[in-house]
Amino acid sequence: xxxxxxxxxxxxxxxxxxxxxxxxxxxxxxxxxxxxxxxxxxxxxxxxxxxxxxxxxxxxxxxxxxxxxxxxxxxxxxxxxxxxxxxxxxxxxxxxxxxxxxxxxxxxxxxxxxxxxxxxxxxxxxxxxxxxxxxxxxxxxxxxxxxxxxxxxxxxxxxxxxxxxxxxxxxxxxxxxxxxxxxxxxxxxxxxxxxxxxxxxxxxxxxxxxxxxxxxxxxxxxxxxxxxxxxxxxxxxxxxxxxxxxxxxxxxxxxxxxxxxxxxxxxxxxxxxxxxxxxxxxxxxxxxxxxx
Amino acid sequence: xxxxxxxxxxxxxxxxxxxxxxxxxxxxxxxxxxxxxxxxxxxxxxxxxxxxxxxxxxxxxxxxxxxxxxxxxxxxxxxxxxxxxxxxxxxxxxxxxxxxxxxxxxxxxxxxxxxxxxxxxxxxxxxxxxxxxxxxxxxxxxxxxxxxxxxxxxxxxxxxxxxxxxxxxxxxxxxxxxxxxxxxxxxxxxxxxxxxxxxxxxxxxxxxxxxxxxxxxxxxxxxxxxxxxxxxxxxxxxxxxxxxxxxxxxxxxxxxxxxxxxxxxxxxxxxxxxxxxxxxxxxxxxxxxxxxxxxxxxxxxxxxxxxxxxxxxxxxxxxxxxxx
Numbered sequence: 001x002x003x004x005x006x007x008x009x010x011x012x013x014x015x016x017x018x019x020x021x022x023x024x025x026x027x028x029x030x031x032x033x034x035x036x037x038x039x040x041x042x043x044x045x046x047x048x049x050x051x052x053x054x055x056x057x058x059x060x061x062x063x064x065x066x067x068x069x070x071x072x073x074x075x076x077x078x079x080x081x082x083x084x085x086x087x088x089x090x091x092x093x094x095x096x097x098x099x100x101x102x103x104x105x106x107x108x109x110x111x112x113x114x115x116x117x118x119x120x121x122x123x124x125x126x127x128x129x130x131x132x133x134x135x136x137x138x139x140x141x142x143x144x145x146x147x148x149x150x151x152x153x154x155x156x157x158x159x160x161x162x163x164x165x166x167x168x169x170x171x172x173x174x175x176x177x178x179x180x181x182x183x184x185x186x187x188x189x190x191x192x193x194x195x196x197x198x199x200x201x202x203x204x205x206x207x208x209x210x211x212x213x214x215x216x217x218x219x220x221x222x223x224x225x226x227x228x229x230x231x232x233x234x235x236x237x238x239x240x241x242x243x244x245x246x247x248x249x250x251x252x253x254x255x256x257x258x259x260x261x262x263x264x265x266x267x268x269x270x271x272x273x274x275x276x277x278x279x280x281x282x283x284x285x286x287x288x289x290x291x292x
Numbered sequence: 293x294x295x296x297x298x299x300x301x302x303x304x305x306x307x308x309x310x311x312x313x314x315x316x317x318x319x320x321x322x323x324x325x326x327x328x329x330x331x332x333x334x335x336x337x338x339x340x341x342x343x344x345x346x347x348x349x350x351x352x353x354x355x356x357x358x359x360x361x362x363x364x365x366x367x368x369x370x371x372x373x374x375x376x377x378x379x380x381x382x383x384x385x386x387x388x389x390x391x392x393x394x395x396x397x398x399x400x401x402x403x404x405x406x407x408x409x410x411x412x413x414x415x416x417x418x419x420x421x422x423x424x425x426x427x428x429x430x431x432x433x434x435x436x437x438x439x440x441x442x443x444x445x446x447x448x449x450x451x452x453x454x455x456x457x458x459x460x461x462x463x464x465x466x467x468x469x470x471x472x473x474x475x476x477x478x479x480x481x482x483x484x485x486x487x488x489x490x491x492x493x494x495x496x497x498x499x500x501x502x503x504x505x506x507x508x509x510x511x512x513x514x515x516x517x518x519x520x521x522x523x524x525x526x527x528x529x530x531x532x533x534x535x536x537x538x539x540x541x542x543x544x545x546x547x548x549x550x551x552x553x554x555x556x557x558x559x560x561x562x563x564x565x566x567x568x569x570x571x572x573x574x575x576x577x578x579x580x581x582x583x584x585x586x587x588x589x590x591x592x593x594x595x596x597x598x599x600x601x602x603x604x605x606x607x608x609x610x611x612x613x614x615x616x
Contacts (some may be wrong), residue, residue, distance in 0.1 A: 035403045086598050094402055095349060099554055102596040106547055106590030114583060220543070224414055227407045235403065262422045269415045273396050275407065282400040 005136045013142040013211070015249025016149035020204040021226040022233075022241045023156055024197030030173035030236030031193050034084060034097045036107035039201055039226065040219030045108055046072045046202025047123060047209035047218070048116055052126045061125045068206060069199040076198025079104060080191045088190075097290045112215040120213035125206055145207045146230070152203060153242060156196075169193055173236060228272050234285020244283065299479050299561055303472075308564075310468050314461050316595050327532060329572045330467030332547050334474040334525040336552045336564040338518035341481055344559030345490050346514040349402045351546065352393050352409035353415055356519050358540040360386040360526025362437060365536040368446025370428075375449045379527035386523025394515030398508060417541035442537025449531055463532055470528060474521045475565070481517060482561055486510060544586055548575075551593045557605025566604050 021043060028036050046068040053064035082179040083100045087093055129140040160166035172189045180186050208222055229248055233240035248268060255264040275283060314323055339353040363382035369372040373381065393412060397405045420437040427436040437443070451462040481487055489510050492500035501507065530536045539545075548571065556567020574592075578585050600607055 016491070029403075083594060083598055090601060092601070096597045096601055098349070098403065098406060099550065100594045102547060102550065103593030103595075103597070106544075110584075110586040110590065172544075195371070224411060224515050228411060231404055231407055254413040261420070265418050267414050269411050272411065273408065276400060276404065278397065280401075280404070 002135045003257065005133055007257055008250065009133075009136065009138045009142060011253030012246065013145050013248035013249070014252055015246035016146045017207050018222070018225055018249055019242045019245035020149050020152055020200055020207065021222050022229045022236055022245050023153065024079055024200040024204075025223075025226050026230050026233070026238045026241040027169065027173075027193050028197045029230065030238065031169055031176075032084065032088075032097075032190050033094055033236075035094070035101070035227075035235075036079070036194075036197065037098060037101040037223075038079060038108060039101075039197070040221075040223030041105040041108035041112075042072050042075055042198050042219070043205035043208070043222060044112060044214070044216060044219035045075065045200040046205035047214050048112055048208045049202070050125055051116075051121060051123060051209075051214055060156060064125065065203065065206060068202040072198040072202035072205075073195040074198070075108070076194035076196070076201075077191055077199075080194040084194065085187070109216055109219070116214070116216065118216060120215045123206065123209040123214055126210050141211060145211070148203065148207065152200065156200075156238075161195075165189075167194060167252055225268070228268060230282075232272055232275050232282055232284025237282065237284045240282070241285030261286055293432070296483050299483070302562060303475060303479070307468075307472055311465075314464055318461070320460055323460050325572065325576070327460070327464045329568060330464075330471045331525050331529050331532070332549060332552065332572070333565055334471050335522055336549055336556075336568050337471075337474050338366070338522045338525075339480045339549065340516055340553055340559065340564040341478055341518045343553060345482055345487055346511060346541050347404045347490065347494055348397065348511060349406040350393070350397065350409045350515075351550075352390075352412060353518075353522060354411035354541060354546050354549065355393070355409070356386050356390050356522045357526040357529070358413075358416065358536075359389045360523030361530040361536045362526075362541055363523070364444040364527035364530040365438075365446045367426055368427070369443050375447045375527075375531055378447075379449075379531070381526055382527040383520045383523040387519045387524065390515045390519025391512060391523075393465075394512050396510060413541055413546075416540055420538050420541075424609040431446065440538060442535050442539075444535040448534070462511070467528065467532075470521075470524060474525070475561075477517065477521065479561055481514070484518070486513060486517075490514070544589075547586065547589055547593070551596075553603075554593060555596045555603050557603030558601075560603075560605040563603050563605030568602065 022041070025036060025039055028034050049068040049071050050061075050064045053059040053067045054061060057064075059067065079101065083104060084097060087096050087100065090096065127140045127144045130137045131140060131143060132138075158166075160170060168179070168184045168189050169192065171182065171184055172186050176186060179189075204222065205219065209218060212218065223249070228243075229245045230236075231242055232248070233244035251271070252264050252268060255267045259267065279285070311327075313326065317323075335353060335357050336453060339350075342348050342350050342353070360382045363385040364375070364378045367378040367381060368375055393409060396412075397408060421440055423435040423437060423439050425435060428434050449466075451466070452459040452482075455462045489500070489505050492503075492505055493507055493510070497507075526540075529540075552567040552571045553564045554567070555570060556565065557563025571589075574586065574588075578588055581588075596603060602609075
């Protein structure tokens with residue numbers, strides 16, 4: 001029983017972090033058909049900005065979190081204006097933006113390496129203490145992460161469902177041409193989505209670094225997992241991605257306990273390959289019928 | 293002049309220049325760096341077949357390269373297979389790996405393929421690096437795939453023994469010969485029926501498929517062909533550096549190679565070679581600023597994709613046609 005509580009607790013924390021990292025990726029893919037390979041670097045940048053704001057600038061943690069989200073939103077906008085906008089006018093957008101963001105991600109990552117050094121730094125934004133359920137001690141940090149993630153997901157859901165900006169985003173991801181014909185300014189939607197995705201990445205970077213440590217390359221692993229989540233759910237499906245993220249977090253915690261840390265990622269991947277062979281468009285994705 | 297004749301002419305001129313290089317510049321540094329260039333050029337030329345001609349957005353090429361290198365090293369280390377036999381065997385093993393990855397990707401579309409292949413490469417890396425159980429204890433604890441330190445002491449093709457002081461020049465010519473074969477294969481594929489089939493599938497998939505061109509069949513073919521030479525290049529890399537470690541999976545190598553293809557020109561015959569040459573030279577130039585190397589590479593990659601998506605090759609072709 002204690003083992004089960006332990007697995008569920010750490011699985012939910014993992015799942016919550018993956019979900020926040022994934023929502024941004026999924027939104028961007030849904031509306032622009034863009035796989036943002038710089039997402040991992042932006043996520044790490046968020047963690048470092050928060051660290052720098054607290055340690056060097058002496059900001060209080062809540063302000064530091066906002067500062068990180070704001071800077072990363074700006075980076076998202078920068079990617080839109082410097083890369084996505086010019087590439088949208090040319091052919092092969094999906095391939096080109098993928099390669100371009102690999103380059104941009106590498107630039108951001110290596111700038112952080114120059115600025116903060118290669119050594120792991122602890123994230124100062126941490127909550128002390130623990131909760132006891134049965135015989136299991138769960139750090140308050142995990143509860144805090146889960147809380148922030150839930151708040152963010154609810155906020156994004158309200159944004160998408162209840163506001164006119166959210167309606168525009170959903171309309172664009174359903175059918176770009178139709179949205180355009182109905183007077184949706186798709187350019188503005190793209191910019192909003194990339195900024196939002198940057199801000200969400202920053203928050204998930206702070207969460208991830210608060211239970212591990214900050215290193216310039218820490219973004220790669222969560223980004224790959226976020227992509228796996230997106231692929232399993234079906235690229236661009238935001239709500240499916242949240243469910244898949246939590247399921248994968250629980251699964252990862254369980255495999256880590258049963259088979260050991262070494263096999264958890266390999267098991268995840270094997271599962272993904274099987275899912276993709278069974279349903280090439282993901283669990284919640286709709287098959288696109290191409291008429292010739 | 294037909295395009296195939298022009299290709300043969302360019303190929304022969306490049307080959308002649310490359311054969312003459314060790315006579316003109318016999319310095320060891322130049323020769324070993326050129327050998328490394330040949331290895332990357334083979335990988336890039338084969339990757340271009342999948343990426344540029346097949347239009348399959350696979351990032352598995354470094355995983356295939358690593359399969360070839362590891363297969364060569366392990367055949368030599370565990371079974372004492374002579375290297376001259378081990379390298380072709382590694383090529384065949386890599387084809388098997390490539391076909392498996394190809395099969396896993398067959399039903400997927402562009403970005404799904406990229407993510408899946410990237411994840412496969414990452415898993416291979418994680419499994420090798422995190423393996424700390426001793427598989428054999430001959431000469432110290434050694435995991436099955438060599439763990440973080442990699443595998444060494446698996447033999448040689450004998451050129452080091454044959455030319456004790458000039459072995460690196462011998463390796464240079466071996467690399468050159470392999471590259472020449474790899475480029476010839478790529479010309480045959482691009483100009484031959486396989487290339488025609490892929491162009492047809494790209495330009496009008498419906499018509500091509502109704503004329504009986506099977507996407508399934510050709511996709512597997514192109515994966516197999518490109519995997520074979522990538523695996524051989526991996527094997528040659530193994531004997532050239534005498535050690536195979538998990539660094540072959542590193543993301544910066546992947547970035548370096550994909551930048552070669554993009555900067556040279558995706559889908560063309562000579563573009564990737566040109567890109568490989570330009571980037572190897574640029575890398576030499578940036579050696580002093582090693583900290584900024586990956587920043588420069590990333591910027592170059594992004595700028596080229598955004599401003600010149602057809603790469604240097606496209607730019608050369610445009611200036612040629614505009615002159616008449």
